[in-house]
Amino acid sequence: MRFPGRYQLVQSLKAAAAAALAWALTGWWLAAPMALMAPWAAVALVQGTVYRSLRSAVELLAMMASGTLLAAGAAAVTGDTMSAMLIALPLTVLLGNWAPVGEQGLYAPTTALFVLAYGSYSLPAVGHRLLETAVGAVVGIAVNAIVLPPVHSLHVKTLACALPRDCARLLRELSEGVVKEYDEEQAGRWHRAAGELPGALSELRAARGWASESFRFNPGHRMRRSTPSPSDTWDVLWAQVGNRLLTLTLTLWETASERRALPRPPGRSLEDLSLVLAAAGKVCAADQTLMEQGPDDECLERRAGHLDEARRALADAMGHLHGPGTDTRASLGSLLACCQALLDDLMPGADGSALPAGRARTGRT
Structure with missing residues (x-):
């Protein structure tokens, strides 16, 4: 097993910094006590190239938004977390496998799980989750593009x-x-x-x-x-x-x-x-x-x-x-x-x- 090189070390530190910055922004600006979506998106978008960060951002936002909306809709219809999970998870897994988004397809069902775990499915709460995701995506792309952008x-x-x-x-x-x-x-x-x-x-x-x-x-x-x-x-x-x-x-x-x-x-x-x-x-x-x-x-x-x-x-x-x-x-x-x-x-x-x-x-x- 080889030790991580300079590139892996730099990208790891950038991902950690992006997550911390996204958490701070959403906690301070949006006053979100559990702003998990923002650092999660930020870490995911510190990719191997700036172009890949931008392309993945579109795919990730689409999958996370789909997971959020499907989970919230299922919870609103059933009024029960377990029932909502049984409805939302098959749909989001199918969407993630069917959509041409590669590895980003995993974010649809996992986002649905996190939304259901929050326990808040109102329209303002859903909008809050989507805004947190967008903030995290912007932070992840910005950090990857500005701080030692990767060149191979x-x-x-x-x-x-x-x-x-x-x-x-x-x-x-x-x-x-x-x-x-x-x-x-x-x-x-x-x-x-x-x-x-x-x-x-x-x-x-x-x-x-x-x-x-x-x-x-x-x-x-x-x-x-x-x-x-x-x-x-x-x-x-x-x-x-x-x-x-x-x-x-x-x-x-x-x-x-x-x-x-x-x-x-x-x-x-x-x-x-x-x-x-x-x-x-x-x-x-x-x-x-x-x-x-x-x-x-x-x-x-x-x-x-x-x-x-x-x-x-x-x-x-x-x-x-x-x-x-x-x-x-x-x-x-x-x-x-x-x-x-x-x-x-x-x-x-x-x-x-x-x-x-x-x-x-x-x-x-």
Whole structure:
């Protein structure tokens, strides 16, 4: 279990402050001794983005108003709390499930319960509950929009840097492992690690959606400093690299499995393959540095050198395809074809990194 980060801590404190402010306003301005609806709405509307707070406010107000009116109407008709509950709860639960309001649908039946618990169903009392809800909604939106309004683009860059980092780590493990007598279990771990890369890409795409949404109706994002942010081309590139690693590790697993007929390549060819993988891992590590720190001539030079080193090692490894032992050519050829495609994917754009030139854009953090 991870400790909460800065974002979770800030949003939690904002929600608590919004609830306290809403309670104080309704208690002082409306003189409500149990102004529960206001802080409840305020907490619910300190959302992950300002846009989401505004959108959720409409849905929440509709559900809470419906729950209030249905509960008050049922109580007025029956004159009994239990009977009113038996009438109002099925209707409000059905409304919450049927209406296209997502998680906000839960507020219809829970509001009905709170209204019935108040025990006051007169028209002024119902109006009071609705006014408390509106005050809480305004306070929640205002606190979320004014006090450190959430912006998620920094998370995008963090996840974007994680892609080359994870690829570099896996390539290093492969480089160190193929020269040893790797077994089926170890090769299976490599393949599972490669299979986790698409999940990281999915997280990045989800973070992009949050980042884009967090700029909508956000009054504070223009005051944040601008930093380079990768375009969608970055995702496509590392999706391709991830697919190469998935194929590569699958082939290694098949060569290590006793249930497969694919033979293990000879030791000398695996030594050259190890050099290819090690150099490719250094290229990925350089891309991570470039994404974190921006263009740097020295880092670009090192990247180009590592890529040249990988190509030379690949050429040496391909020489083993013409040697004796035709039964191992299929497995070695498959591994080298994956490496060739991997290095082609890592060919630099005009800026020297794997990100094609002219496709980067500026984001805010």
